[in-house]
Amino acid sequence: MEAVRNRIANRVLGPGDRLPSVRGFAATMGVSPSTVVEAYDRLEAEGIVRARRGSGFYVTGADLPPMALAEMGPPRERNVDPFWVSRQSLDADASVLKPGCGWLPADWMPNAALRRGLRALGRADDTVLSDYAGTRGSPALRRLLLGRFADEGLPATADQILLTASGTQAIDLICRLLLRPGDTVLVDDPCYFNFQALLRAHQVRIVGIPFTPSGPDASAFEQALVVEKPRLYITNSALHNPTGASLSPQVAHRVLSAATTHGLTIVEDDIFADFEPASSPRLAILDGLNRVIRVGSFSKTLSAAVRCGYIAARPDWIEGLVDLQVATSFGGPSPVATELIASVLAGGGYRKHMDEVRHRLARARKDAIDRLRPLGITPWIIPRGGFYLWCRLPDGQDSTVLAQRCMDENVVLAPGNVFSISQSAASFLRFNAAQLNDPRVFSVVREAMART
Amino acid sequence: MEAVRNRIANRVLGPGDRLPSVRGFAATMGVSPSTVVEAYDRLEAEGIVRARRGSGFYVTGADLPPMALAEMGPPRERNVDPFWVSRQSLDADASVLKPGCGWLPADWMPNAALRRGLRALGRADDTVLSDYAGTRGSPALRRLLLGRFADEGLPATADQILLTASGTQAIDLICRLLLRPGDTVLVDDPCYFNFQALLRAHQVRIVGIPFTPSGPDASAFEQALVVEKPRLYITNSALHNPTGASLSPQVAHRVLSAATTHGLTIVEDDIFADFEPASSPRLAILDGLNRVIRVGSFSKTLSAAVRCGYIAARPDWIEGLVDLQVATSFGGPSPVATELIASVLAGGGYRKHMDEVRHRLARARKDAIDRLRPLGITPWIIPRGGFYLWCRLPDGQDSTVLAQRCMDENVVLAPGNVFSISQSAASFLRFNAAQLNDPRVFSVVREAMART
Structure with missing residues (x-):
């Protein structure tokens, strides 16, 4: 029964499909035909399959289970x-x-600046208060981000930035653009737990790379590219979650070289960037936003209540991501949120x-x-x-x-x-x-x- | 070449997989073996496959194309x-x-109430301004929604509502919960264009039901349930987009009866509810939120800049949707947005x-x-x-x-x-x-x- 249920849950058997013959399934499972008959009968009693005289058992489709993320990974x-x-x-x-x-306690956040921003919003144009934003999000906030990238030595253009509803949603959109069910994705071991949750929702295979105090174990990473043929690697280069470690220049160079050789795309989640006392190596900067995609947000440093993230990547990928964000969220972050964030960032405070x-x-x-x-x-x-x-x-x-x-x-x-x-x-x-x-x-x- | 490219694009062939033998593929495609050899050689020149001496051609994985929604449907x-x-x-x-x-022009929206709400937010607790919301979103706004449902004759409990980042995102989460690539989904013909865009992102098969001035053509709907074995039907019952029609009581009853017989789930996007002069039939109310899921938002009536939607459904589905929203967006709408909406809705204005x-x-x-x-x-x-x-x-x-x-x-x-x-x-x-x-x-x- 469990085996049939799993095939239905995994969509191997769909509504209207015939179950394997009793004799054939008994051989597959290494059980007696009478055991299979009994299981099929019970499944019929539950309404999950229906017998057609002389023709076998068929899936009714009445019981296709919903996606339960908590059950999808290994037990x-x-x-x-x-x-x-x-x-x-x-x-x-x-x-x-x-x-x-x-995250930081609420009383560590720049609440006075947020209050000033809210008061200023109360005087903004009607369009800011009640209209949809453009599909790429606030031009003012994108310009601010481009300026910060330039200060780091990462030149980028306006068509390389997309604002999203959160940093997590930024990664989710990238997964939608680049992954298909069954693809393989590399993560650090240990890594931020929600990367695993997110990747389960995309039904991909997750492979962990042992993490060292200077980044992923470069030899293990190189070997995994050969053996596992991953499509994507998701990491935090600076102040890695959960270890707090930062990538060394040598590991950064080896990781990016291997990725280039094997055609791997990298998502660099740079959410902790502003906590660094001085900047450590970044894959996105080394690579110039070619095969590395930068993701960030303001939730850790400015406000987690004002939801906004961003993606910086190749212009053609951004164009595809714009369509995906329209299709799945009808646009990006709230203009109220982006105005508020831009006002806090632009102020010297x-x-x-x-x-x-x-x-x-x-x-x-x-x-x-x-x-x-x-x-x-x-x-x-x-x-x-x-x-x-x-x-x-x-x-x-x-x-x-x-x-x-x-x-x-x-x-x-x-x-x-x-x-x-x-x-x-x-x-x-x-x-x-x-x-x-x-x-x-x-x-x-x-x-x-x-x-x- | 096109055939191989398509197999790679559709993940039928993955990195490291061997291409079909020249002789076999020539037979499949009805072309001469020399044509296949030439195609494989060109694909190798492009770096998409690699020859191994005496062993055939293998996919390199260097060219897996991103999901281009604009190319996915029929041309x-x-x-x-x-x-x-x-x-x-x-x-x-x-x-x-x-x-x-x-949407409505910005000067039709309740901007004065929004401005009052923003000023009030400027005096809110630090936690509202800078902390994450709970996973189901603002209890105050959920209570307001439950009160409105009760007024319509739809009893529901707090564990049956989830706030989301938008109405579109609400439907997207439901698709993630209930659909897998290759499933079939019914929509009205005509229907809101973004339903098609969203469903393409889920890689499902879309089947249209002719739409009449009193809802979907009930006979066509019943027949499609038998022939197409759909997993989901997405519709607007009231003030349907694009036609402005509303469901008649007779069609509502037939649609829900057929859905019940065939185990179909229905998403009723109720985004235009508040524009009705008096309430027309709703599938969610007839059904009592069993197999019908209600979706709504405030973008059309209150503000499209303050992003927030909601889902009302069976408690076990809501529980699964909470996990999915945490995994893919780390929570729902901005607490700033939900406070603002609750303040406008709670005011008599x-x-x-x-x-x-x-x-x-x-x-x-x-x-x-x-x-x-x-x-x-x-x-x-x-x-x-x-x-x-x-x-x-x-x-x-x-x-x-x-x-x-x-x-x-x-x-x-x-x-x-x-x-x-x-x-x-x-x-x-x-x-x-x-x-x-x-x-x-x-x-x-x-x-x-x-x-x-």
Whole structure:
């Protein structure tokens, strides 16, 4: 029964299709024909198939199951599902502590500038308040981005930028443009858990590349291009999620060279760029936006409530992405959002805000390391910026078990295996240094570890 | 060469796969082996395949083409592409007249209420300004929607509503949940052109049902369920786009009965609901949100700049949609957008605004009909509400040709065949009665017709 159900779920058998003959299916499954007859009869009782006299069993189509992302990947314990951390964090009420979440507390954000921007919007033209945006999004914000790219040494033109509803949606659109079900995609191991969730929705095969303190293991990467023939590689080069590591110039060059040789496209998710004290190597800059696509957003540095992301890529790809965004969302981000972001970025205050955030985060990372060490929890590396600390637990501790126990105490942790395709990070936790100011986090974690 | 390229484009052949043998492929294609050898050699010269001595030709994977939506459907003239109207309308500058577009002019929208809402947002909590929303979106806005559903006689619970980034994105998420490439989907013929664009992105087969002044042709619908075995039907029941027709009670009952018999799911896009003078039959209400999914947004009545849509459906489907929205957009609409919409809806002004819009539209529809008739352009039906007029051209006029000529004069029309799967609407145009106040529209159309 399970085998037939799976074939229906995977669309191997569609409505109206005949099931395999009893004799043939018994041979395939290595069971007796009477077992197959019994299974087919039960499926008929459930309305999933229908017998036609003398002609066999047919799929009714009454029970095609919906896409359940949580069931699509390899089986996992429920709490290391890639959705666990996001859903627990996003839906947590104010009493829940979130040292595992992926964003700054609201009071770290440039709220005064946002309030000024909202007041200015209240005086904007009617068209800004109630009309659709153009298909590529606010020209003012795209110009601001082009200026920032030029400052980094990345020349680009207006037809190489598309604004999107979020950074995640930017990657989703790229997957829609470039991937088909069954394609292979490389990610870092560990990598941001939502890359896995997103790729499952595209029904592609995910292959992990071991991650080192200077980027992906270049030899493993080169070998995977030969063996796995991937279509895409998705990565964070700067302040990698979850490790906080940044790409070295040597690894950047090897990765891009191998990608060029094998015709691989790379998505570089640059969402943590503004947290860097000084710029580290970027694949998009080395490559000049040829086979590397840059993705970014303002959710981590400016506001997660004002949804907006962007894609910088080859003009012909941007043209295809515009069509896809019209088809699937009827355009990109809200003009209200893009006006608000442009007003904050254009004001001189944003640079000052980020200077302050970087200093505050440097202190927070140091404090966090000092308070975790007495618990036997040690950072894998000391990141040069950002809020993530990828930490190893004392011997014998399992981060999944720990996360479950701490959730019972209203503390959301980010257990290592939600980030790991190979499920080899059970002894790691990702901490957010900006979300550790309540001492209860440390006592809850200590007590949870003591129960092992 | 074309045949091999197509197999690569459709992922029938993937990187590393061997091409069919020369002899076998020659037989398949009905050409001589030397023709196949020549084609394979040229493909090798282009780097698309590589020969291995004594072993045949293999796909290199260097040239997997991106998803080009404009090429995916049946071939069409460029200007009756389903993207033509949206892209011309969305990217038009202020000098362009848009009698073919699908929205109200900005000065018809409740801009004063939006300005008040923005000022109030400037005084909101930091969390509203800079934090992510919960995964289902603003509880206040969902409660408002539930109250409106209850007023219509549609009881629903909080776990049956999900807020999305737009109405289009709502349908896209549903397609992701329920469809797989190759599935069949029914639409009305004619239907909203972006349904076709969206469904192309999902790589499904689209089947059109002839549309009548009281809804889809019920006999054709029933027959299609038997013959085509569709997975989904997408429609507008009230003030259908492009015709302005509304579903009759008899057709509603027949459609829902047939859907129930055949296990079909229906998406009812209710985006024009608030334009109706009095409520017409709804499949979602008859069905009680069992196999019918309701979709809506605020873009047509409140603001297209404040992006937000919603889905009302069975709780288990909503749960799956929440995961999909987290995976592909990291959540739904901006909390800034949902707060703003909730503030406008909760204020008593919205009901008054819609009363005024309905009266103004009734006058605009009458004026438009009076001004089109002298040109020989006549409405297919007189709609009971909304801004669309589906009009027949005089004999011998082709709306596609007309739309091209008028575009040269900076007037965007909506030619019939962009709405028609069967391409049988060449003599129709969709006019937007609210976008016809400039008399230049009529003179440009008259002159374009005179050139035939």
